[in-house]
Amino acid sequence: MRTILVIEDEQPLREAICDILEFEGYIVFQAENGKDGVEQTLQHLPDIILCDVMMPVMNGKEVLAALRLKETTRLIPFIFITALSGRSDIRSAMELGADDYINKPVTRDELLGAITARLKKSDVILKKTRHTAELESINKDLNAFAQAVSHDLKTPLRAVDGYTKMLHDDYAGILDKDGLRYLETIRSNSAKMRELIDGLLEFSRQRKTEIAHSRVNMNNLARSVIADIRYEKNYKIPEIILGDIPDAGCDEKMMRQVFVNLLSNAIKYSGKKDKPVIEIGHSVINNESVYYVKDNGVGFDMKYYSKLFGVFHRLHSQNEFKGIGIGLSIVKEIIEKHGGRVWAEGIVDEGTTFYFSLPELAGNPS
Ligand SMILES: Nc1ncnc2c1ncn2[C@@H]1O[C@H](COP(=O)(O)OP(=O)(O)O)[C@@H](O)[C@H]1O
Numbered sequence: 001m002r003t004i005l006v007i008e009d010e011q012p013l014r015e016a017i018c019d020i021l022e023f024e025g026y027i028v029f030q031a032e033n034g035k036d037g038v039e040q041t042l043q044h045l046p047d048i049i050l051c052d053v054m055m056p057v058m059n060g061k062e063v064l065a066a067l068r069l070k071e072t073t074r075l076i077p078f079i080f081i082t083a084l085s086g087r088s089d090i091r092s093a094m095e096l097g098a099d100d101y102i103n104k105p106v107t108r109d110e111l112l113g114a115i116t117a118r119l120k121k122s123d124v125i126l127k128k129t130r131h132t133a134e135l136e137s138i139n140k141d142l143n144a145f146a147q148a149v150s151h152d153l154k155t156p157l158r159a160v161d162g163y164t165k166m167l168h169d170d171y172a173g174i175l176d177k178d179g180l181r182y183l184e185t186i187r188s189n190s191a192k193m194r195e196l197i198d199g200l201l202e203f204s205r206q207r208k209t210e211i212a213h214s215r216v217n218m219n220n221l222a223r224s225v226i227a228d229i230r231y232e233k234n235y236k237i238p239e240i241i242l243g244d245i246p247d248a249g250c251d252e253k254m255m256r257q258v259f260v261n262l263l264s265n266a267i268k269y270s271g272k273k274d275k276p277v278i279e280i281g282h283s284v285i286n287n288e289s290v291y292y293v294k295d296n297g298v299g300f301d302m303k304y305y306s307k308l309f310g311v312f313h314r315l316h317s318q319n320e321f322k323g324i325g326i327g328l329s330i331v332k333e334i335i336e337k338h339g340g341r342v343w344a345e346g347i348v349d350e351g352t353t354f355y356f357s358l359p360e361l362a363g364n365p366s
Pocket residue numbers: 261265266269295297298299300308313314315316322323324325326327328329346351352
């Protein structure tokens with residue numbers, strides 16, 4: 001059952017309104033001045049408030065201002081009942097954050113129309129707010145869980161590492177060939193596990209970090225990432241072509257990570273080609289400012305596209321290319337945090353292009 005609070009100092013009008021509302025099945029509370037209205041709001045937390053503007057003790061605008069300040073009452077839909085004469089009053093009241101107003105003399109249709117419209121709207125808002133709050137809380141929990149688990153896993157892992165090292169250093173001489181191989185397998189697996197845990201920690205740290213916006217020279221950033229790359233000896237060194245790419249409004253540290261991940265992938269996944277070529281460029285696609293990193297490497301099968309950006313998901317085996325599958329999930333997290341999108345196109349054996357869009361930087365020529 002919906003509850004309505006009617007705050008109105010003119011008794012006949014107040015009672016007439018309450019009669020109409022009660023007849024429609026609402027539970028109605030009445031207050032004869034603003035102060036009483038605020039108290040009753042706090043007590044009953046009604047679904048909607050109808051409030052006169054001109055009243056003794058505390059006027060309607062003061063009531064609205066007081067309720068908008070309180071966490072428990074600030075979202076309650078608030079409708080002013082006004083005398084038509086006070087146009088500027090209405091405007092300033094609406095500016096205070098009232099949801100609607102109805103004119104005196106109040107007609108039944110206008111009254112019920114305003115109330116149902118407002119209740120419908122607030123239902124939708126309430127659902128959305130609840131949904132968002134739930135999602136935020138789940139996200140936080142998951143993040144905290146990932147952090148806690150990763151930290152907890154590191155302790156036993158350090159013990160495994162330490163003891164296998166001691167075993168290797170002190171007993172290698174008395175182990176036979178199979179024994180040594182088993183030991184090596186334990187060591188490489190625990191190294192792999194440490195990488196996975198660090199990846200998970202890095203990912204959840206990334207999710208928690210707030211963006212620090214600035215104007216970033218993307219050319220210089222890409223150039224500096226290219227200069228910092230340490231090439232693995234198993235992979236061919238590619239030719240890297242850097243086009244003239246425009247500045248962006250973004251978090252420089254995060255954008256560095258995006259380039260590091262996309263470029264190291266491009267290098268790795270094209271590193272078995274005879275002549276690997278990587279191109280970093282920019283274009284405007286459907287009014288969106290889009291940066292891309294393109295390679296002519298092994299590509300991937302678009303059939304598995306939905307897995308591409310998932311945490312720990314990999315489309316190539318560990319034997320083909322080493323990795324843990326966290327880089328692209330970090331890239332996605334960062335770009336989406338900036339309000340952009342990231343996507344990719346791959347053709348098996350021909351290459352892959354990763355695209356990411358960023359909101360247009362004010363004043364950028366495009
Ligand atoms: N440039 C690329 N070319 C082909 N496949 C790629 C490319 N970049 C990423 N991938 C695919 O996406 C998967 C996830 O990438 P990423 O999260 O960076 O993890 P990792 O590189 O550690 O495997 C990779 O395992 C690979 O299968």
